[in-house]
Amino acid sequence: MITEVELKFLILSDDVSERIKQLLTSHQIPYQHNVRKLHNCYFDTPDLKLRALDCGLRIRQYETHLEQTIKTSGKVLGGLHQRPEYNITVEHNFPDLSLFPNSIWPDDANVEAIQRELTSLFSTNFQRETWLVDIEGSKIEMALDQGEILSDGRQEAINEIELELVEGDVSALYNLATLLFSQLSLRAGIHSKAARGYRLFADKPFNYSVALFFSDDNTQNNTQQWFIAALSHYLQQLQLATESYLTNRKLSALMQMVEILSIIRHGFWLYDEIITEHSKEIRRELSHFIQLFAWVDSAIYLKEVMNKTGNYRKKLEYSQQLIEQLKLEKRRFPDAEMVSELLHSERFNQLQMRLLQLILNDDPSKAFLPVAQPSLLPFAREQMNKSLTELHVAIEAIDPTDAEQFLDKRKVLHRCLLTGNWFGHLFDQQHRHHFRVPWLDMQQGLSELQSLWIIKQQLEKLADDNNESVVKVITWQQRKVENLLVALSHTKDAALSLPAYWQN
Structure with missing residues (x-):
């Protein structure tokens, strides 16, 4: 049995092989080069009993050699895959589970029954070009x-690069990946070929649902x-949200990604008094990307506002000028290709790598100052009290008729x-949910108010045009804002009246 430790990345660049050779040569990194064709057939029962055990079973063929492999439960973090695997040379292209050690199976697994039901589900056929690299006293493949991946007439492309630690220190793996970021457009590969094959x-x-709350x-x-x-x-959630956006190109997925960047950065602020300068540098990088994506909001x-089936479009159609003005505004935002380039960029990959290294580093002095660390619950209560006090001070003095004052408080509510x-x-x-409901209602109300404010800003650009259609939209917008401010004031009062659930 061996445990793979490898980084996996999906590739956006062209001429990858040539770029890798140039990179290794320019940095005088010695390597052994090889190219071979691999055919892999994956097996499971029709009802996916092996999948339920978090196992992946395949027969791999290269030239005349056949190898039977099973990979058991492991973990994936930040593109780093760690998973035990068992490899056995075989003579036939159908698996024999009895060749694996009995110790890999749960006590209640009926291995004989699984063997009887095994069938081929999908295959992967690809060219593997390898460089066995000597770097910093370590060997990395x-x-x-x-x-491509093939299943029942369906297919999906394979275009990825894996860095596997053969021997030595995992830091060499990170450093080689950092060199690759400077030459190739990459993103973390969060799904194995087997996982992609099962999906096909x-x-x-894939289900890209993101968990914004943390518990442990x-x-x-x-x-x-x-x-x-x-x-x-949150690093896992960030990469899920990134993959979701790149799969469906929806702004809602991109907004989730930006929200997770904000959550991560906020954690560094909560721990500000006990983290190192190294950690604060990572926080500054998070701020850089949050600022780059500020337009998403x-x-x-x-x-x-522009949605033809939304709440506002029917009223906006009173003024074709306003519609054209909003379309012009929309064209100012980056397009999907520009966003994709940023998400595959060297700097974005470096940010994720630094987070991964901070998480996996056994030395706490990299992240934390050498000071007495507070206990978790008192620390959490203190931070939550600070946040709530800041919010109370900010919104208690709001003029309930002033929309801009409400909008100015969106950031402190968000924090x-x-x-x-x-x-x-x-x-x-239960107490937490009861406490958050009115604050979340206020956040939703402020989002609607922001949409109405966009309309107001565009109407002001048409202020010289006093035609009837524009006047109709102005009147409607003002009435909507007035009604929303009344609702926000009631929600604010309800939220302020609730006791802090963490003090119970």
């Missing part, structure tokens, strides 16, 4: 795989462990809710 076999899309029952009231475990969770609001994302699950969930 860099494999470029290009080909089922003919269903294994931190034992340790503040540092909570921080690292939360970073691990406005794009979402504008899309809602308070993000603190709940980090620590809310430490406390009673």
